[in-house]
Structures are given as structure tokens and as C-alpha cells.
Amino acid sequence: MRLLRCRLAVLGESAVGKTALIQMFKSEGAHYPKNYIMTLAAEFHSKTVQIREKDTSVEFYVMDLSGKGLYDSLRRQVLEGTSMFIVVYDVTNEESFKMAEKWIDEYNAVVSNSVGGALIGNKSDLEERIEVKTQRGQDLAREHNLAFFECSALRGTEVETPFNWLANAFLNAYEDKMKLYASLDKS
Amino acid sequence: MTPRSPRGSVSKPPRPTNFGNVAPNPLDKWLDAEKEVSILTATSNDALHPAENVLNGEEHTFWSTTGGFPQEIVLGFKQEIRIAEVRTVSVNIGSLSLQRVMPKKASIGLPEWKEVTVTEMSTDGADHQQVESHKMNNVSTRFLKIAITKSLDPFAAIYSIHVQNSDGKWLC
Ligand SMILES: Nc1nc2c(ncn2[C@@H]2O[C@H](COP(=O)(O)OP(=O)(O)OP(=O)(O)O)[C@@H](O)[C@H]2O)c(=O)[nH]1
Numbered sequence A: 001m002r003l004l005r006c007r008l009a010v011l012g013e014s015a016v017g018k019t020a021l022i023q024m025f026k027s028e029g030a031h032y033p034k035n036y037i038m039t040l041a042a043e044f045h046s047k048t049v050q051i052r053e054k055d056t057s058v059e060f061y062v063m064d065l066s067g068k069g070l071y072d073s074l075r076r077q078v079l080e081g082t083s084m085f086i087v088v089y090d091v092t093n094e095e096s097f098k099m100a101e102k103w104i105d106e107y108n109a110v111v112s113n114s115v116g117g118a119l120i121g122n123k124s125d126l127e128e129r130i131e132v133k134t135q136r137g138q139d140l141a142r143e144h145n146l147a148f149f150e151c152s153a154l155r156g157t158e159v160e161t162p163f164n165w166l167a168n169a170f171l172n173a174y175e176d177k178m179k180l181y182a183s184l185d186k187s
Numbered sequence B: 001m002t003p004r005s006p007r008g009s010v011s012k013p014p015r016p017t018n019f020g021n022v023a024p025n026p027l028d029k030w031l032d033a034e035k036e037v038s039i040l041t042a043t044s045n046d047a048l049h050p051a052e053n054v055l056n057g058e059e060h061t062f063w064s065t066t067g068g069f070p071q072e073i074v075l076g077f078k079q080e081i082r083i084a085e086v087r088t089v090s091v092n093i094g095s096l097s098l099q100r101v102m103p104k105k106a107s108i109g110l111p112e113w114k115e116v117t118v119t120e121m122s123t124d125g126a127d128h129q130q131v132e133s134h135k136m137n138n139v140s141t142r143f144l145k146i147a148i149t150k151s152l153d154p155f156a157a158i159y160s161i162h163v164q165n166s167d168g169k170w171l172c
């Protein structure tokens, strides 16, 4: 059994459902925070994903960051230690999608050697109020070389999928590096 | 840092193990009594790239770190030694801190680590082997901690660690 550790930043506008998504992932669907409590600055959670066929556990240290721009210097500090990221937008909120690109750019400006990330459109349960079509999310993700997912933290649909994808991407990056390191010679 | 007085100075009696009247170090129980140098602990443990690889003399095997920093590896010596120099061969380390254990009087508690030297590595050497020499000013210790405090990649690795004592002998 091998244990990898991944620090993961979760970014996006306020009230898009970052905290709800993380809580549902962490509690395996048991805990959905119904009432909105704005995250102050940052909260930390850890949760392990098993990749059985590779006999590997990926322990995520999830940094749940406030969507409010009040804490820029702290956010930068937190981002520096991470190697993967998620940007969340709300599919019923056009503005949150427009701002998603800003969050992607901010992350990439701070962390130049990240292992990758995912773009997530949340609140897919509110079908009648959708403002951002799936295709647009996919296009933005492709443009920035990110994986794309739509989910509903409320219903618990597709909540684990992005984390499983990230865990596998992290393991792949690790294994690629190990192969490279085994082939290096003293320069 | 000023060098310590040379070994065998008349003012001090020979140093017994366990720092004489000082309480035994909790790290002692991990020492492999047969070996001159052994690995006591490491913060990452991938069975395919174990910490022991840094002592096996092979060029292409390494201890891999498996995500997150700082990452630490601790070496123990059969007896207290004075360290003149440490050499490391690594990849994607940004900053390396070398620390020793201070002898202490308290009978309980964790060992107190003290930094001897820090090496900042060049940031344009990503994905290339880094060969570094760290001057240790003949400090004495039974334990050496090597901590990767910054990295150039989410996964850094160490191929080998070589330790030279104050008599010029390479112990590993
Ligand atoms: N309908 C629906 N509501 C959701 C969903 N996810 C979250 N919400 C609601 O949206 C509101 C905001 O959710 P949070 O998770 O607190 O939002 P946040 O992104 O963490 O916001 P900040 O902490 O301010 O950055 C809460 O009232 C949630 O109950 C979802 O999938 N569907």
C-alpha cells in the first residue's frame, strides 16, 4: 500500500457551493449544509481516496477558500503549497461562470508547476434555472487543459467523480516522475 | 559557525554513548546496532522507492517524496560522530535543511533539532540531478535530519546521501 498526499485548492465565486461540495465528498453524502454559512478566509479538510487497482491511497488536504476577495494575501500563501485545484461555478449563475476564468488564471499565476485541475459546474439539480449550458463549461475547461464535471452537491450526484479523477491524475503524475527520475544521470 | 575543538582535546574526557549522564535519546531504539549508518525515519514511504535507497550506493535508485512539503529523512550513526561534510544527489529540491540533535538533560520529550546549514538550490535545474556539498563544521551528533523545505516539483527525490567524518572518512 502506497500513500500519496495531495494539497488541493478549491476556488470560485461566493455561494457557488464549494463548501457544500467538499462537505458531501468528505462525509460520503451524509452531510449537506443546507444553510449558507459564508466561509471565512479558508478551511481545511482531509479525505482519502483509494485507488485499489494500483494499491494506492491519495490523501487529499482540501483547502476550502472563501469566494470573497477580502483575503488576497492569505489566499496566495495557501495556494503556494498546493499541487492541484478545482474551480467551481454555479450553473444557474452566469456571473459565476464568467468569473471562473479569473480564478483559473489566478491559480496558474501562483502555482506554475501544478499537476492539473478540474472545472466544476455545480447545482445541476436546478434544471429550470440553468444559465450556463454544459457545452460552454466543457469549452472553457478544454481551453485551460482542465477536466470538466457537472454535479449537484444537494442531490449528491457526481460529487465523488471529480475527486476520483484528481486522485488518478495525481498518481499518474507521480508515476511519470518516478520513471523520469529512474532514468536521470549526473549532469 | 565556529568549528568545534578537534577530537581528543585534553580538556574533555572521552564521550560515552547516550551523552554520558544525559537521558537516552528516544531515537536510540530505532538504531540498527549492526550498521555504521542507518535510516531511522522518513516522512514518505513508497515501497518501490524506499528511504534505504539513499544508502545503497546505486545511482538510479532513490527515495521518493509522495506529495506535500516539508519532507524529512533521519539518519542515525552507530556512535556519536563529528560531521565534516554531507553530500547529496537529488532531483527537484528547492531548499534543503540539515539538522542535528542537541544533547539534552530532560529525560522525556522529543529530541531537539538544531539547524546546521541550509542549501538553496538553483531554480533552473528542474528535472535534472542536483549534486550538492554541505559543509558541516565538524559538529557532533548521532543523528542527522535532512529536510526538504522547498521543492521545484510536487515530487522531489534523493538518490544518495554521503557523510564524511572529521577524520576525512566517508561513512556512507
Ligand atoms: N440547489 C442547490 N444548492 C446548492 C448546491 N450546493 C450548494 N448549494 C447552496 O448554495 C449556498 C452556498 O453554498 P456554499 O457551499 O456555502 O458556497 P461557497 O461556495 O462555499 O461560498 P463561500 O464560502 O462564500 O465562498 C448554500 O445555501 C447551499 O445550500 C447544489 O448543488 N444545489
Ligand SMILES: [Mg+2]
Binding pocket: A018, A019, A020, A037, A038, A039, A064, A065, A066
Ligand atoms: Mg464556503
